[in-house]
Structure formats: C-alpha cells, structure tokens
Amino acid sequence: MTITQDTLKKNNEAQKDIRTFVMKCGGSTLAALPDAFFEDLQKLQAEGMQPVIVHGGGPAISENLAKLGIETEFVNGLRKTTEPVLDVVEMVLAGSINKQIVRRIQSSGGKALGLSGVDGGLIQAKPVSNHAEVGHVGDVTRIEASIIQGVLDMGYMPIIAPIGIDGDGQRYNINADTAAGAVASHLGASRLIVVTDVPGIMKNVNGVKKVLGTVAVQEIQDMIQTGEIYGGMIPKVKAAIECIQGKVKEVIIVDGSEPSVLSRVLQGEVIGTRIVRM
Structure with missing residues (x-):
C-alpha cells in the first residue's frame, strides 16, 4: 500500500493533536499551585x-x-x-x-x-x-x-x-x-485545560453542591440566568466559554491542587467540568 503525502500530513496532525495541549492559568492561581x-x-x-x-x-x-x-x-x-x-x-x-x-x-x-x-x-x-x-x-x-x-x-x-x-x-x-x-x-488543539482553584462548575442538587461533569455552553448561559451559577463562578465560566473558539471543541475546568490532575485528565479520567460546544 502506498502512503500518500496527504495521509502522512493527516497522521502527523493527529499525533500533534494528541500530544499538544494548551493550558490557561491565572497568575495568582499559578503562584499558589x-x-x-x-x-x-x-x-x-x-x-x-x-x-x-x-x-x-x-x-x-x-x-x-x-x-x-x-x-x-x-x-x-x-x-x-x-x-x-x-x-x-x-x-x-x-x-x-x-x-x-x-x-x-x-x-x-x-x-x-x-x-x-x-x-x-x-x-x-x-x-x-x-x-x-x-x-x-x-x-x-x-x-x-x-x-x-x-x-x-x-x-x-x-x-x-x-x-x-x-x-x-x-x-x-x-x-x-x-x-x-x-x-x-x-x-x-481540540481541547484546552483551565487550571483554577475550584473543582469545576458547581450546581445545587437537592441542597447539595455537586460538580457538573459535562455541560454545554448554552446550559451555562441558562444557569447564569436562573442564578444556579452565581458569584465568583460567573467570571470563571464566562472566561472558559471565551476559550471555545475555532478548532477548540472543549474546555476542561480543573482544580490545580488535585494530585496529578493534568496527567489524569489527559488519560481520560473524569475530573472537573468539561464545557463542550453544542
């Protein structure tokens, strides 16, 4: 089988997408990590x-x-x-x-x-x-x-x-x-990791705060309107939404103090909140 230049290019791009990831972090958060x-x-x-x-x-x-x-x-x-x-x-x-x-x-x-x-x-x-x-x-x-x-x-x-x-x-x-x-x-890069000081997007479920595993952009906007997302979490989620542009399909919000958080996220473990474009 003959491997074309286009195939090689696609394979290289796929490998790059797997290996390369972008991480965003605030200066104060980084200092405290x-x-x-x-x-x-x-x-x-x-x-x-x-x-x-x-x-x-x-x-x-x-x-x-x-x-x-x-x-x-x-x-x-x-x-x-x-x-x-x-x-x-x-x-x-x-x-x-x-x-x-x-x-x-x-x-x-x-x-x-x-x-x-x-x-x-x-x-x-x-x-x-x-x-x-x-x-x-x-x-x-x-x-x-x-x-x-x-x-x-x-x-x-x-x-x-x-x-x-x-x-x-x-x-x-x-x-x-x-x-x-x-x-x-x-x-x-298809994903971006936002390292912060919270475990993810929290929602009150029967009086108990729980971390949302996956949430779409529209759901976040609706939750801000209803008050389910409030206070200091609003700028964090709005900032994460701003990251979803171009080829970026998902943004993952994680707490940087979690042990080996980057390795675990990159291995597919469900940590924090995944914000997806829908």
Whole structure:
C-alpha cells in the first residue's frame, strides 16, 4: 500500500493533536499551585507531551499599579488600559509572572521558555470595538503558531504572556482566556485545560453542591440566568466559554491542587467540568 503525502500530513496532525495541549492559568492561581503540579507537568513533558501555557496576572497588575500610584478602572469587566497602565501590564505579565512560572518549571526539572505575545509578532491584535472606553485592549487577529511550534520542537514548553501587537507596533492588553483560546485554535488543539482553584462548575442538587461533569455552553448561559451559577463562578465560566473558539471543541475546568490532575485528565479520567460546544 502506498502512503500518500496527504495521509502522512493527516497522521502527523493527529499525533500533534494528541500530544499538544494548551493550558490557561491565572497568575495568582499559578503562584499558589503546589510543587507537585509542576512535577506532574515535567513528567508529561518527559513522556513526550507538549504543554503550552498561557497565563494571566490581574491581581499582581492591580497591586503594582497601586504601588506606583496609577489609577485603574474596569469597564464591563475589561481593565481600562492607558499607556501608563499598559507599561505596568507588560512589566508584570511578560516580566515577573512569566519568569516566575519558567523558574518553577525548571526547578521541577522541566524545560520552559518564556514569551510575550509581542515577540516575533506572536499575538497579533487590533483594538476592541469599544476602544474609546477601554483604551489599549485588543482582540486577537492572528497567532504566529510557527513560533510556538518551533519552541515545542526544541523541547521547551512555551510560557506565553498575553500582550498583543499590531502592524504599527502598538501594544495591546489581551484577555488571557481569549488569548488561550486563540492559541489553542491556531495550533489545532481540540481541547484546552483551565487550571483554577475550584473543582469545576458547581450546581445545587437537592441542597447539595455537586460538580457538573459535562455541560454545554448554552446550559451555562441558562444557569447564569436562573442564578444556579452565581458569584465568583460567573467570571470563571464566562472566561472558559471565551476559550471555545475555532478548532477548540472543549474546555476542561480543573482544580490545580488535585494530585496529578493534568496527567489524569489527559488519560481520560473524569475530573472537573468539561464545557463542550453544542
């Protein structure tokens, strides 16, 4: 039997989809994760998996803005980003938090390389539609996936800070969940793992809180309307929904403090909540 180039390409893409996964995590969550989480990540890398991490860092940005006496405000959940605010956003995300993650992975024996979305035009962006209200906040227009793939091919985990850039050199503050979804989609990854500090989406069943194993996007929106999802869980699930774009078919919300949580999820164990597109 003759194997065509198209068949080889499809087989390679299928293998990449199995091995490569994108993980999104907030900066404060990452800082609180136990060493065992990073040891699990290193084990996966040693076994041939290719993790890609996109991180946020909202609380640390707010803390540094306060220290510098720079006012900050939010408009419909988006941080109003003036040039002075953007300088701090870049300093915190691409600097301290990004390198903290790299250090922790390397201390666990893994190999990691920190990147900003500005590097090589990795995350290309344009202003959001209400930019007059929110300033330099951006929507992703393109991910230069070849850069990420190149880092993976060298044997390193890409650790990506969500700062975008346009053709004129203007920087943009990009929502980390939006950036993670775009990265996963452009890489061709079908699933994205959101590591947080909750066991998943909770629902009251006869007065007892239970974790929903699988839920569709429309069900989540309905549960927000009825009040079944409330409080601090609302931004978490909305952020996860933002990740379902392009080729991303499912987002899995897991508690990072669970033992070997990444390995178990990737082996098919039902942990946390799977949000699926339906």
